[in-house]
Amino acid sequence: MLSSLAAVLFDGFAYGMLLFLLSVGLSVTLGMMNFVNLAHCSFAMVGGYATVTLVNNFGWPFLATLPMAFILGAAVSVILERTLYRRLYRASDLDQCLFTIGIVFISVAAFAWFYTSEQQSARPPEWLRSTISFAGVNFAGYRLFLIVVGLAITIALVLLLEKTRFGAQVRAAVDNQRMARGLGIDVDRSFMYTFALGGGLAGLGGALAIEVVGLDPTFALAYLVYVLIVVAVGGLGSIGGSFAAAAVLGVSDMAGKYYFPWLGAFLIYLVMVALLMWRPSGLFGKR
């Protein structure tokens, strides 16, 4: 009983780390520019398919593809931002939603065209996939890997935000964009770098997700819902919020699947609705 609880917590937390990587970029860019980018998970797909191609077609080792997934995710997101998204910063919520949903549809179709609709796989090395036994519980090596990566990146992000000048600029822009501009901060440039970072993390998340949830062209839509939940519940512009919300969501999802399978995702949605009603700006959002 306790061991299954530990397993659920472990698996759930690992899943939560994955969700965190997928969501943190969206949370910060939404908080900074109030730009509703529903195509965020398309960047994840870019990273995922990059890894698939490099591993299966070019024989790269799995771990070596991860930086590439990050870079490609960042590159695609910046290109998109510079060419198309900039024109919509002042547009209404609805227009931004519709535009980025259009981008998602296009990306789904594009990946289906190039890679077919089938599930893709890119296997990590043997030693990562092994299981570690500890205190009577079997811990999957890959999930441990996810947790380590997730925590490492969280710490790196927090350090970036709190200790660097770039981070200070980002925090200022999230807090009060007009004021930040008035202080001479190049908000547009900070936003571009943040966007790139967010897109890169999403790409990394997409690559890491292959082993856990698979990859097919509908990934961008399927996980959009979860990412939006993490962002809305965690609070816009908050790394800590995204971390907490992703962890809670990951564990709840696992717990739900394990203990109440008949409820399905109902629990998640109910928790989201209830949390949003209590705190419309998210748990750690502004005001």
Add this chain to the structure above:
Amino acid sequence: MRWHPLEIVFWLCTLLPFVLTPTYLSLASQIAITALFALSLDLILGYAGIVSLGHAAFFGVGAYSAGLLAKHYWGEPLAGLLLAGVVAGIVGYATSHIIVRFRHLALIMLTMGFGLLLHEAANSASPVTGGADGLQGINVGTLFGFKFDMFGRTAYAYSLAVLFLTFLVARRIIHSPFGLALRGIRENATRMPAIGAPSRAHLRKAYTIAAVIAGLAGALLTHTTSTVSLEVLSFGRSADVLVILILGGAGRLYGGIVGAIIYMVARDQFSGINPQFWYFWIGLLLVLVVLFLPNGILGGLRALHKKSQ
């Protein structure tokens, strides 16, 4: 409030399928149903400015209500229609109290959340709803003595009639003080309380009316197809109706109808093609509409008309 000649021509043309394309009457009824659904979304999105990503919730509630009534108790379509409207209206009224208190992302997420919740609930409640298989074994009775057959005449006449009558009601609403108040909320929600307007009360009313109409559309689907599938509550349906309304042009009363015609005809024509391509073109269309045709097709036509004057 006078009828523009083009409007009269349009509604007369809706009778043409009976004569010109009798083999397509099933498609025509589906278009009418989708148009009705889009019209209901227009009331809250186009006129009151509420962005909803979960409007299918009311459509689905209406569909299931009509289906359950016909399956277990009474096959009379009009009774099912009435029940669907009432039940959807109650659900709409209840959720409206929560919805009107939020804006921006929280609002979008909440509407989406409710939709997802209902979908999951219906999925899980298999004994009642049939779960993922949907409701089957529905026996829809006759409508004034006419059977719902595979030729689709009764279906189309029924759907068209409900669409037209509801349209008349919507038209009245738009041109009434309430319609003006809704536009006021859409144009500047901050100003409304400053002129003494009870915005939340107005919004709750609009949301409830929209829910009723969406419920009616759902019932129509049940009656014309004799089934209810879980898909009626899906996020995909909420997203589709949003695309359709934006395509035609929100806030223009006819936008939903125009969008429905174009979308459904196109989908029917291209149904043979791989669904991937369909999503590609819809995505491209969305991107282009937002960039170049922000008021949809009707808005574009109006701009052209103004330019030519």
Add this chain to the structure above:
Amino acid sequence: MASALSTRNLNKSFGSLVVAQNIALELPQGVRYALIGPNGAGKTTLMNLMTGMLRPDSGHIFLGTEEITHLKPDARVKRGLARTFQINTLFPQLSAIEAVTLAVLEREGKASNWWRSLPGFGPAIGEAHAILESLKVPPTRETRELPYGQQRLLEIALALATRPKVLLLDEPAAGVPKDESAALFDAIANLSQSLTILFIEHDMDVVFRFASRIIVMVGGRILVEGPPAEIARDERVREVYLGKAHA
């Protein structure tokens, strides 16, 4: 006689930033008050507190004899407290006549009517026309197509349509060039004498021309209050403005 609008011990802070401290005001009926002070003094905040857009941390607000401290903004408007905004807060795609008619209909409680068509509400439309004419705003053009000065006048028209007893004007001539603002203030001067008006303004010429009393706010507190001549001579006021006699 009870004052038209009064506040007692009104306080509001945002964290450590005190925006309103112990505000006590008594505005008698029919008097024209100017509210002046440096930027950031809390003048607009005070208006937001009075109209209900902001909730005070403590204190009371009275409209006449009735306490309105806990009333929602639209309820206060219904009781006769109206305001205009410093930045145009209008309905871009509604025409001027539509906007003012809406305000009239809301006042009469008829805006919930969804069955009768708008043209059937003749008296309301007529009243809206009259208000727009008195302020010389053309009725049929869409708000977003009106020149800026006329939009400012429309701001006032909307407030007037609610038949207020107390009118709060937040920098009514903000952004309007000097030559057009004369017309604007003429319109304000022609407003009914029974109306109590409180207006925020930076232009001292305007203030001295139109106000019968002046309230000076600094750092969230009321520094001094009195007739224009007294205020002009007050040392503290001069200090605060550091020689800024003209905006």
